[in-house]
Amino acid sequence: MNSRTEKRQRNLFIASFILPTLLFFGVFTIYPVVQGLYYSFFDWSGMSNKKTFIGFDNFKDMFHDPIVWRAIGNDYFLVAGKVIGIMAIATFFAVALTRFGFKMTGFFRSIFFIPNVISVVVIGVLWNFIYNPQIGFLNAFLSLFTKEQVTITWLGFTDHTIWMLLPPAVWAGIGFYMILLIAAIQSIPASYYEAACIEGAGQWRQFRSVTVPLVWEQIKVSVLNIMMTTLNGSFVIVWIMTEGGPDNSTQVMGSYLYQMAFRQFHFGYGASIGFIILILSLATTILLQRLMRHEAVEMS
Amino acid sequence: MVTKKKIAAIGIAAILAAVSLSGCGSKKEETVSSPSAPASSPKASASEPASQTPDNTVKLTGDFEVQYFVGGYGDKWWKQVIADFQAANPDLHVIESGGPKINDQMKPRWIGGNPPDFVYIDGAGLNDRQMVEDGQLEDLTDWLKDAKNVDGDLILDILAQPPQQYDGKIFNIPLVLNSWGIFWNKALFKEKGWTEPTDFSSFLEVGEKIKADGVTPFIHTGKYPYYINGAFLYPAIVSANNNDFSVLQDMAANKVEAFESPAVLAALNKIVAMRDKGFIDKASIQINHTDSQMLFLQNKDAFIPNGLWLPNEMSKDVPQGFDFGFIPSITQDAGGKVVANTSTATVAVAKNGKNKEAAKAFLQFVFSKAQASQWAELSGAPSNIKGDISNSNAPNFVKDAAKFLTSPDTVVIPTITYNADVDKAMMDATDALTINKITPEEWVKRVTEVVKKVGK
Numbered sequence: 001m002n003s004r005t006e007k008r009q010r011n012l013f014i015a016s017f018i019l020p021t022l023l024f025f026g027v028f029t030i031y032p033v034v035q036g037l038y039y040s041f042f043d044w045s046g047m048s049n050k051k052t053f054i055g056f057d058n059f060k061d062m063f064h065d066p067i068v069w070r071a072i073g074n075d076y077f078l079v080a081g082k083v084i085g086i087m088a089i090a091t092f093f094a095v096a097l098t099r100f101g102f103k104m105t106g107f108f109r110s111i112f113f114i115p116n117v118i119s120v121v122v123i124g125v126l127w128n129f130i131y132n133p134q135i136g137f138l139n140a141f142l143s144l145f146t147k148e149q150v151t152i153t154w155l156g157f158t159d160h161t162i163w164m165l166l167p168p169a170v171w172a173g174i175g176f177y178m179i180l181l182i183a184a185i186q187s188i189p190a191s192y193y194e195a196a197c198i199e200g201a202g203q204w205r206q207f208r209s210v211t212v213p214l215v216w217e218q219i220k221v222s223v224l225n226i227m228m229t230t231l232n233g234s235f236v237i238v239w240i241m242t243e244g245g246p247d248n249s250t251q252v253m254g255s256y257l258y259q260m261a262f263r264q265f266h267f268g269y270g271a272s273i274g275f276i277i278l279i280l281s282l283a284t285t286i287l288l289q290r291l292m293r294h295e296a297v298e299m300s
Numbered sequence: 301m302v303t304k305k306k307i308a309a310i311g312i313a314a315i316l317a318a319v320s321l322s323g324c325g326s327k328k329e330e331t332v333s334s335p336s337a338p339a340s341s342p343k344a345s346a347s348e349p350a351s352q353t354p355d356n357t358v359k360l361t362g363d364f365e366v367q368y369f370v371g372g373y374g375d376k377w378w379k380q381v382i383a384d385f386q387a388a389n390p391d392l393h394v395i396e397s398g399g400p401k402i403n404d405q406m407k408p409r410w411i412g413g414n415p416p417d418f419v420y421i422d423g424a425g426l427n428d429r430q431m432v433e434d435g436q437l438e439d440l441t442d443w444l445k446d447a448k449n450v451d452g453d454l455i456l457d458i459l460a461q462p463p464q465q466y467d468g469k470i471f472n473i474p475l476v477l478n479s480w481g482i483f484w485n486k487a488l489f490k491e492k493g494w495t496e497p498t499d500f501s502s503f504l505e506v507g508e509k510i511k512a513d514g515v516t517p518f519i520h521t522g523k524y525p526y527y528i529n530g531a532f533l534y535p536a537i538v539s540a541n542n543n544d545f546s547v548l549q550d551m552a553a554n555k556v557e558a559f560e561s562p563a564v565l566a567a568l569n570k571i572v573a574m575r576d577k578g579f580i581d582k583a584s585i586q587i588n589h590t591d592s593q594m595l596f597l598q599n600k601d602a603f604i605p606n607g608l609w610l611p612n613e614m615s616k617d618v619p620q621g622f623d624f625g626f627i628p629s630i631t632q633d634a635g636g637k638v639v640a641n642t643s644t645a646t647v648a649v650a651k652n653g654k655n656k657e658a659a660k661a662f663l664q665f666v667f668s669k670a671q672a673s674q675w676a677e678l679s680g681a682p683s684n685i686k687g688d689i690s691n692s693n694a695p696n697f698v699k700d701a702a703k704f705l706t707s708p709d710t711v712v713i714p715t716i717t718y719n720a721d722v723d724k725a726m727m728d729a730t731d732a733l734t735i736n737k738i739t740p741e742e743w744v745k746r747v748t749e750v751v752k753k754v755g756k
Contacts, residue, residue, distance in 0.1 A: 045430055045433070045434050046407075046411075047407065047410055047411065047427075047430060047431065047434055047436070048410060048411060048431075048434035048435065048436050049411055049412065050434050050435055131586070132583070132586075132587070132591070133582060133583040133586065133587075134581075134583045134595060134600065151582055151583070153582050153583060153585055153586050154586070155585075155586035156522065156582070156583075156584075156585030156586035156735060158732075158735055158736070158737040242523070242586070243523055245522065245523060245728070245731060246522055246585050246586070246728075246731045246732070246735065247728045247729075247731050247732040247735075247737060248728055259724075262425070263720065263724070264720040264721050265427060265430045265720055266721075
């Protein structure tokens with residue numbers, strides 16, 4: 001009897017924490033997703049109460065829309081570029097700052113972390129100035145080495161302009177993942193490295209056989225996080241720097257969604273793009289988790 | 301003690317649930333109420349004849365809401381005209397909904413079928429063509445035929461530019477009359493001994509000289525290609541079409557033949573001529589309008605396609621001695637008429653508005669000569685109402701522009717809004733054309749494909 005009441009009380013206690021969260025999750029996440037899916041079946045300008053149900057027509061149109069395919073390509077290009085770029089540099093910095101025994105570790109750690117404190121909007125504007133063909137830093141710097149003034153339009157190539165969005169995106173991301181990896185590396189007991197050292201392992205061998213296996217969980221989380229934030233959030237940097245142009249060459253799904261829903265008044269189409277982003281994010285997450293499944297190495 | 305905490309927690313959970321659920325509930329109510337909105341229209345249309353009386357003898361009562369976007373033209377005039385209107389109709393309760401973000405703020409109400417009565421269509425987020433297609437605006441065709449303003453003048457008679465027609469129907473009336481065109485710095489031209497262009501051949505000629513002197517002849521904003529389209533391409537199309545702007549109206553009506561007309565190709569080839577001579581600043585493609593305007597003000601580039609609002613917009617950055625030269629178009633043949641592509645902002649009555657009578661009375665109030673000079677004075681832009689503003693306190697370039705737009709030697713293109721998809725396709729294609737990615741023929745092909753899709 002007594003234990004029963006206790007159990008009930010305990011359940012009630014837990015429920016009082018979980019239920020509000022679940023409710024908020026339902027209202028602010030599940031409901032909008034369902035609502036978005038609902039709108040994706042309509043031809044709706046997003047400006048009036050005039051909606052026409054058109055079934056899967058938006059999705060069919062999307063299939064024939066070359067810009068959607070380009071946007072998906074650009075999205076995955078950014079995912080691949082950012083994962084490789086950020087992880088390589090962040091891992092290098094993390095290892096360098098923890099394992100190589102620099103004197104100014106704290107200073108460098110702060111310096112590398114600064115871009116993370118700056119808003120992405122500011123980063124976009126900043127890099128726009130760097131890339132500016134007339135008054136930009138990059139051309140001015142390159143002009144030091146040439147006889148004639150360099151006037152490359154970094155954001156105005158006929159194709160592949162998306163490459164130019166990679167450096168700011170990578171630059172902005174390094175700091176956070178570096179800190180994450182530093183924390184992971186610092187939690188590895190020094191005795192492991194001592195043992196490896198006695199066994200004759202050099203820095204590279206130590207990195208491969210001690211560091212990487214023991215921080216694999218963090219690497220995995222980092223890669224997944226980079227992938228998800230890129231698919232969902234590359235909109236900001238694209239919109240600030242190029243608005244998807246020139247001639248849609250830097251369009252990503254997020255920016256194309258915005259363009260269609262709020263500039264060209266196809267809210268239903270925008271909603272269906274949003275739904276595809278969700279599906280792609282989920283599918284890629286599952287795929288990456290499978291690919292990176294690795295036997296857990298326990299520290300004991 | 302424990303029970304108290306428990307009750308409190310459950311209570312909070314319950315409140316949260318109630319709040320969020322009631323959020324859903326109220327939204328539902330809004331959508332439900334939308335079908336009922338048209339029900340109010342018979343009443344309004346029944347009272348329509350009353351509002352047609354020119355001397356405004358009908359006593360206006362109830363609430364009357366005006367939505368106005370505050371952008372480059374400011375809100376001084378709106379505040380003034382609304383105060384005047386309120387004073388003339390003391391029994392009416394005028395509600396002002398204005399601001400730079402007002403279009404977004406009011407959106408839920410337009411969607412919910414509960415819009416304001418009167419709307420000024422300007423700024424991002426509002427598109428007159430889309431609003432017409434969505435059935436948001438009141439059909440003013442019949443009313444406007446014999447609607448007189450507060451002075452007893454027929455409104456249609458005093459408009460400098462007629463309203464745009466959608467399948468022969470009128471839904472919105474242009475209030476502002478501005479013009480696109482090409483600017484240069486007169487002082488720089490004088491100093492360097494360059495001749496100011498009057499037509500396309502003289503433009504190309506002076507362009508060569510400018511280039512030889514180490515200045516880039518032409519800059520535009522590739523990030524917002526509607527500048528080069530509005531100030532260069534569209535006037536060029538009209539010039540190539542024997543000054544007949546109906547081709548642009550046909551383009552706006554999504555007629556494929558219009559896009560395939562030789563005039564369009566001829567105009568596009570003028571961009572190509574400019575591009576192949578190396579006149580277009582390479583920086584153009586990636587910069588926004590402000591950056592392009594800054595480079596122009598620094599005399600790094602000789603010409604810029606822009607609108608008459610430019611001197612006002614950049615007033616804080618104009619260097620000393622800079623003297624704006626302006627021509628509405630440079631693409632006409634020698635001796636040909638100048639083509640002015642107007643840039644307008646319009647006003648309209650909401651179809652689901654609750655006080656259409658007051659909204660129409662407000663139209664009669666706004667489209668008067670007194671308000672025309674007041675508009676020019678307070679907003680720094682020419683108004684779409686014929687009338688002599690030379691004695692008003694309007695800035696000089698506004699008076700000059702007004703003169704240009706009323707001159708018989710100028711072909712004035714009235715307000716035209718393209719379908720948003722077609723507009724975007726034209727912008728993208730023009731950008732691609734300026735960086736040598738496509739040919740004029742491909743421009744036409746690309747755009748007509750979109751037109752066909754939209755027309756379906």
